[in-house]
Amino acid sequence: MRTIQLGTSTLQVPVVAVGCMRINRLSKPEAEKFIRTALEEGANFFDHADIYGGGACEAIFADAIGMNAEIRSSMILQSKVGIRKGMFDFSKEHILSSVDGILKRLRTDYLDVLLLHRPDALVEPEEVAEAFDQLHSSGKVRWFGVSNQKPMQIELLKRYVRQPIVANQLQLSITNATMISNGINVNMENDSAIDRDGSVLDYCRLHDITIQPWSPFQYGFFEGVFLDNPKFPELNKKIDEIAANHGVSNTTIAIAWLLRHPAKMQPVTGTMNIDRLRDCCKASEVHLSREEWYEIYRAAGNILP
Incomplete structure (x- = not known):
């Protein structure tokens, strides 16, 4: 699989990422075969979100592959936060608690990449910056990005956030x-x-x-x-x-x-x-x-x- 650099990060990632939004439709053996096939193809970048299956997709993924330190080292994991029922939430409290839930479900100590999902109209970028600093310094998240955001929304974040924005997930x-x-x-x-x-x-x-x-x-x-x-x-x-x-x-x-x-x-x-x-x-x-x-x-x- 050909690779590219993800933004300004140090990550070399496959040019095709594997989305896991529908992995809860598979049985455990099917999910394991799917993940192992992706790894065999060199597609070791897996995209998640805390809302996929209400969090179940992340848990199913980790359980199917029997997540451990060796397996974790063979893959790049990305997840997204910020969507709640009936609202979007980029508050510091929600970002931090969501990441803790993601890590628990994926059975890992860190995410390679964390994206902010749909833009929050009530975003306070100072809070996002505090959350990113805490996640980065603790080692829970290595790189950060956004999803469905336009330039001025990213510029607003960049005024406060110290970490580079390395990805933008767009339709x-x-x-x-x-x-x-x-x-x-x-x-x-x-x-x-x-x-x-x-x-x-x-x-x-x-x-x-x-x-x-x-x-x-x-x-x-x-x-x-x-x-x-x-x-x-x-x-x-x-x-x-x-x-x-x-x-x-x-x-x-x-x-x-x-x-x-x-x-x-x-x-x-x-x-x-x-x-x-x-x-x-x-x-x-x-x-x-x-x-x-x-x-x-x-x-x-x-x-x-």
Whole structure:
């Protein structure tokens, strides 16, 4: 598996991260096989969140693999905090208590990366800074990032937080590519020119923050996958054509499309199917041409000015 540097951290991470949001759908033997397959493929970066399965996903993950010091040393663990029922919460108290719960469920003394999940409208960045300092100095968290945040929200945090922000997890796929299309349609009078995120793609590149695309196969907001979906005939025809030329699956091409972008992104998979996971990992070995990348972009209905 090809690797990249995660932001300005010292971590070399696989270009494909393994999302564990749905691991509670697997039996213990299935979960163990899934995790071990990921490790065999070189996909040793596992993404969690304290809300996945109400915390159960983290516990299932650790139990399935029989977490111990040796196994822990073979993987990179990331989790997210800040979402509560009916609200978002970036208070110092909530961040610290959430991390303690995560560590207990994952049976580990530390997280490699902690992300703040959905932005909290009532965030007090001074409290976040205090929480990060305490987590970092105690060794409970080594690196920090955010999720679903735009540039000015990150800038506000950076005014107070001493640790670098190394990652920003954002929704991005071939069919959900507004952060790309608004940069292409600058000064155009069409919907694609609307800047919905404060030019977050360019901002992250300028500040060496790794973008982690979540739901790389989804269209809309969890409305379904676009692959093999009759709603996207032209897109699937083009992806299948390019997949055949490269001798890989359409799943591989969908991930390779994200990896082709020079921002050096790290897509987060969500599948619990071992074959699809392997197909995602194969994207590390596929390099799309500029022509292929734009053909897929346009086949998804994205326009060029």
